[in-house]
Amino acid sequence: EYAAGDPVNNADPDGLALGRCVLPVVALASICGPDAEGALRCSARASLAAGAELAEGGVPTSAETDRTSFEGGTDLPELEGTGGLPGFGGGVSAPNVAPAISMPATSYSVTLPNALVLSATVSDDGLPAGYPLQKLWYTKQGPAQAVFADPTAVTTSVTFPLGGTYELVLTVSDAEYVTTKTVTVTAIPQNMPPLVELDVPATAVVGENVLLNATVTDDGLPSGYLKSNWSMVSGPGTMKFWNEPPTGPATFVTFDAAGTYVLQIQSTDGALTTTKQVSIAVALANQAPVVSAGDDVTLVAPTMTTTLWGSAVDDGLPEGATLSYQWSVAGGPEGVSFGSPAEPSTTVKFAQPGSYVLRLSVSDGEKVGTDELNATVEPPAGGMPAVSIDLPDDGTITQPTDISASIGDGAWVVEMRRGGRDDVDTPWTILASAVGAASGVLTTFDPTLRLNGLYTIRVSSETSAGIAATSVAAVVEGRMKVGNCSRTFMDLDVPVTGLPIQLLRTYDSRDRERGDFGAGWTLGIRNVRVEKSGVTGRHWYHSVQDLGYFTQYCLIPSKAAAVTVTLPGGKVYRFRAKSEPECQLLEPITTPDIVWTSESYPDAKLVAAGGSSVFAPANPPRGHRLSNIGHLHGCRRDTAEQNPERPVDSVDARRPASRHERRELLAQGQVLQE
Numbered sequence: 001e002y003a004a005g006d007p008v009n010n011a012d013p014d015g016l017a018l019g020r021c022v023l024p025v026v027a028l029a030s031i032c033g034p035d036a037e038g039a040l041r042c043s044a045r046a047s048l049a050a051g052a053e054l055a056e057g058g059v060p061t062s063a064e065t066d067r068t069s070f071e072g073g074t075d076l077p078e079l080e081g082t083g084g085l086p087g088f089g090g091g092v093s094a095p096n097v098a099p100a101i102s103m104p105a106t107s108y109s110v111t112l113p114n115a116l117v118l119s120a121t122v123s124d125d126g127l128p129a130g131y132p133l134q135k136l137w138y139t140k141q142g143p144a145q146a147v148f149a150d151p152t153a154v155t156t157s158v159t160f161p162l163g164g165t166y167e168l169v170l171t172v173s174d175a176e177y178v179t180t181k182t183v184t185v186t187a188i189p190q191n192m193p194p195l196v197e198l199d200v201p202a203t204a205v206v207g208e209n210v211l212l213n214a215t216v217t218d219d220g221l222p223s224g225y226l227k228s229n230w231s232m233v234s235g236p237g238t239m240k241f242w243n244e245p246p247t248g249p250a251t252f253v254t255f256d257a258a259g260t261y262v263l264q265i266q267s268t269d270g271a272l273t274t275t276k277q278v279s280i281a282v283a284l285a286n287q288a289p290v291v292s293a294g295d296d297v298t299l300v301a302p303t304m305t306t307t308l309w310g311s312a313v314d315d316g317l318p319e320g321a322t323l324s325y326q327w328s329v330a331g332g333p334e335g336v337s338f339g340s341p342a343e344p345s346t347t348v349k350f351a352q353p354g355s356y357v358l359r360l361s362v363s364d365g366e367k368v369g370t371d372e373l374n375a376t377v378e379p380p381a382g383g384m385p386a387v388s389i390d391l392p393d394d395g396t397i398t399q400p401t402d403i404s405a406s407i408g409d410g411a412w413v414v415e416m417r418r419g420g421r422d423d424v425d426t427p428w429t430i431l432a433s434a435v436g437a438a439s440g441v442l443t444t445f446d447p448t449l450r451l452n453g454l455y456t457i458r459v460s461s462e463t464s465a466g467i468a469a470t471s472v473a474a475v476v477e478g479r480m481k482v483g484n485c486s487r488t489f490m491d492l493d494v495p496v497t498g499l500p501i502q503l504l505r506t507y508d509s510r511d512r513e514r515g516d517f518g519a520g521w522t523l524g525i526r527n528v529r530v531e532k533s534g535v536t537g538r539h540w541y542h543s544v545q546d547l548g549y550f551t552q553y554c555l556i557p558s559k560a561a562a563v564t565v566t567l568p569g570g571k572v573y574r575f576r577a578k579s580e581p582e583c584q585l586l587e588p589i590t591t592p593d594i595v596w597t598s599e600s601y602p603d604a605k606l607v608a609a610g611g612s613s614v615f616a617p618a619n620p621p622r623g624h625r626l627s628n629i630g631h632l633h634g635c636r637r638d639t640a641e642q643n644p645e646r647p648v649d650s651v652d653a654r655r656p657a658s659r660h661e662r663r664e665l666l667a668q669g670q671v672l673q674e
Contacts, residue, residue, distance in 0.1 A: 096127035098177030101170060109186040112163055116185060119155040122172050131175035140182065142166035163189030191221035193272035196228075196249075196265060200278045205285045206255055209242075214249040214276075216267045225270040233277060235261035255282045286317035288367035293360040296373050301353055301380040301411040302435035310344040312362040312369065321365040330372055332356030335413065335430040351433035352413040353379040353462050377411075380435060382463040385410040389459045391472050394533055394562045394576070397455075398478035400448065402441040403431070405459045410468075411435045412461035414443050420456060420473060420532040428458070447476040451508065453566040454531035473533030475564055477572045533562040536577050537614060542588050554583035555592055555616060563596060563606060574599045575606045579616075590616050 100123045110116040124133055137151040143164035149157040160166060166185045171178060199213040218226050230246040230253075232239050237257025246253075255261060264277040289312040297306050312323055327341040327348070335351025336358075348358065356375040361368055390404035403414060412435070415428040432443035445457065455476060460469030492503035539559040545552045561577035575596035579589060593613055596606040 094127070096174070096176055097125045099124040099133060099172045099174050099179045101172055101179050101181040103170075103181060103183065106182065107184045107186075109188065110160070111188045112160060112190040115149075115157045115159045117155070117157045118168065118170075118183065120170050120181065122154055124172075124174055128174065128176055134173045134175075136171050138169055138171070140167040140169045146185075158185075160185070160187035163187045189219065189221060191269070191271055192219050194218040194226060194267040194269055194274045196267050196274050196276045198265070198276055198278050200263070200280065202279075202281060204255060204280050204282045206258055206282055207285050209252045209254055210280070212251050212253055212263065212265075214265050214267075216249045218267075218269050221269065222271050223269075226267065228265055228267040230263060230265050233262040233264050235259060235282075237261075239263075255280075258282050258284050284315070284317065286364065286366050287315050289314040289323060289362040289364055289369040291360055291362045291369040291371040293358065293371040293373040297375040298378070299350070299376070300378040304351070304377065304411070304435060305347060305349045306375075307347050308338075308345060308358065308360075308373070310346075310360040310371075312344065312360075314362075314364050317364070318366055324363050324365075326361045326363075328359050328361065330357040330359040332375075334415070334428055335433055348375070350375070350377045351430050352460075353377045353411050379411050379462040379464055379467075380409070382409045382465060384465045385412070385461040385463050385468045387412070387459055387461050387468040387470050389457070389470050389472055391457060391474065393472040393559060394475065395472070396475050396477055396574075397445060397447050398476075399480055400444050400446045403443050403445055403457060403459075404441050405438070407438045407459070407461045409437050410461035410463035412438060412459065415458045415460075416445065416455055418451070418453060418455055418531075420454060420534045445474070447478065448480050450476050451566075452476050452478070452570045452572050453529050454533060454562070454564040456533070473562060475562075475572060475574055479570065529564075529566045531564050531566070534559060536561050536563075536594065540579075540616065542616075543583075547585075550585045552583055552585055553588045555579035555589045556582075565604075565606070573601055573604045573606075575604070588616070592616060 102121045102123075104119065108116055108118075118137070122133065122135065135152055135154055137148045137156060137158070139146045142160075143162045143166075144160070146166055146168060147159045147161070154170065154172075158168065164187055166187060167182055168185060169180055169182050171180045173179075195217045197215045199215070201210060204210045212230055214228065216226065216228050228247065228249045230241065230251055235255070235257075236259030237255060239256070239261065240254050242252040249265070249267070253263075259282055261280050261282060262277055263280065264275055266273055266275045268274075291312045292310060294309045294311075297308070299306055308327065310325065310327070312325070314323055325342055325344050327338045327346055329336045333352055333354040333356070336356060337349050337351075339347035339349075344360070344362075350356065354377055356377070357372055358375055359370055359372045361370045363369075386406070386408035388406045390406070391401075405414065411433075413433040414431045416431055417426045417428045419426045431445070442459070445455075453476060455474050456471050457474055458469060458471035460467060462468075488504050488506040490504050539561070540555060540557050543554040543556050545554070556579075557577065563575045563577070565573040565575075567573075575598055577594050577596055579592040580595045581589060581592060583589075591613060594608065595612060598604040598606070
């Protein structure tokens with residue numbers, strides 16, 4: 001349509017050029033469309049103002065022209081009628097219009113997993129010619145991609161993998177224009193039953209706790225509710241849950257009888273329920289063997305050997321297992337030996353009188369049963385035995401040395417241990433034992449099997465009248481270590497004057513004690529050993545000598561008061577304690593200093609840290625003890641400084657002394673009265 005005043009062809013702004021005429025236009029309308037043959041045809045109607053003049057001077061007799069049809073692209077012929085108008089030139093074509101989309105709704109909802117059918121209507125003017133419409137559905141927004149049955153059809157079904165809100169778009173294109181339409185779809189998730197996974201053992205034992213464990217997951221529908229419950233379906237006995245009722249995915253249960261049990265768990269979200277079952281084979285519990293070590297034993301020396309009759313009863317579990325036996329000493333003195341320690345019945349031999357606890361252990365491969373018996377070995381009848389040892393106190397041993405002693409009667413034993421006679425923390429090792437009088441060489445002390453350092457050798461004998469014991473200190477030195485293995489690894493070495501500062505890892509097969517890295521292993525920085533033959537302040541006496549006009553008093557130890565320092569390489573420094581002054585005239589020595597003199601290396605020095613002054617009574621009996629000896633000083637702090645030395649108290653008079661205490665006190669030269 002053309003409004004009045006529109007310029008057409010070469011018309012001026014106020015008119016329409018038709019041929020050679022300029023006419024004021026009141027209105028001009030044209031309608032275009034294809035004819036039967038597909039050609040574009042238009043019809044036009046013009047309304048002219050009355051009295052308009054033609055270029056030739058003619059005046060139309062009518063205010064309107066007649067309607068005339070014409071083909072596009074041709075000159076407009078003259079309009080017939082009163083005051084007919086000549087045609088005007090110029091081509092005419094119709095504009096392309098974008099496709100149109102219509103839908104019954106733009107918002108939908110669907111419950112999963114159902115499909116939704118989407119329908120649309122599309123219209124178009126067919127332009128541009130030769131370009132068919134292109135249609136496509138796609139997902140613009142959503143928790144996942146929607147799945148269309150035919151995304152190129154205007155009517156199609158669509159499914160949704162996840163619940164949520166989706167925006168779906170239909171787009172239509174005629175190659176020039178694109179039209180889109182968006183619909184919103186709410187996909188409601190489908191409620192699924194809970195998912196249950198079991199972690200339950202296939203076997204169990206009667207009476208033992210069994211964990212029933214399940215992992216339960218759910219989609220939270222319809223309301224977030226989730227509950228699980230365990231129960232027994234079948235079984236030969238009853239079962240007890242730790243929590244009653246057994247709600248929850250995990251619980252403990254015990255069975256009271258052997259057999260196969262079927263258990264089940266039910267998990268529900270309020271609408272749907274999942275049930276799973278599991279079978280458990282329950283066996284009888286293996287019980288430890290019931291052991292009998294036999295009756296208690298009482299022997300009187302010289303009978304030192306007897307037979308033990310042990311036994312055990314087992315339930316036969318685990319299947320195919322055999323019982324193993326082991327005899328051991330649970331308490332008592334050293335020197336017990338079993339003839340067949342791995343058999344239920346065996347002989348046992350005791351080295352010395354005393355009270356013993358013997359234990360029989362029986363294992364079925366899984367569990368161990370034990371039983372104990374008391375064995376008492378009484379000393380032989382007789383008077384108090386006389387005991388002496390033919391070995392110098394504080395002597396040096398560098399090669400195998402015979403130990404000679406004289407024993408009047410009783411059950412006697414020769415023992416040794418590393419350290420001084422007052423080192424109660426180190427156990428004794430029996431070298432020889434017997435019953436009855438003995439004299440001469442009783443055993444041999446072999447230093448090739450021992451570490452260098454200070455040792456105590458003790459001989460004791462016991463009768464019904466009591467115990468007699470004596471001991472001496474001996475220093476093992478030298479490198480006669482045949483048939484043994486020693487290996488040292490140096491990790492750190494700091495060269496300083498005096499004792500070396502070294503970090504060594506040493507293995508020595510002669511060292512039977514458990515060290516820093518196992519039996520026989522020591523850390524070198526701790527491998528410097530400081531040992532004493534006994535408490536330094538014990539066993540001193542005043543020697544009085546009349547010199548005529550004057551009396552001389554000397555303070556002398558009655559037993560060796562020696563200290564040894566053994567370095568990692570086996571080098572031994574030996575020091576002997578003495579009083580300073582050692583002798584004086586006119587009056588006894590009451591406040592001397594105790595000093596140590598080196599007997600092996602003149603340049604070595606050992607002093608008491610914190611002072612060396614002591615107190616000695618003016619008229620002490622033989623064996624009197626000095627007091628206030630300080631710490632030893634002169635080696636590394638971690639090994640050389642000993643605890644303060646003070647007199648050892650006598651045995652508690654409120655109770656009888658044990659055999660061990662009597663041996664210790666008698667070996668130290670003290671008198672025990674009962």
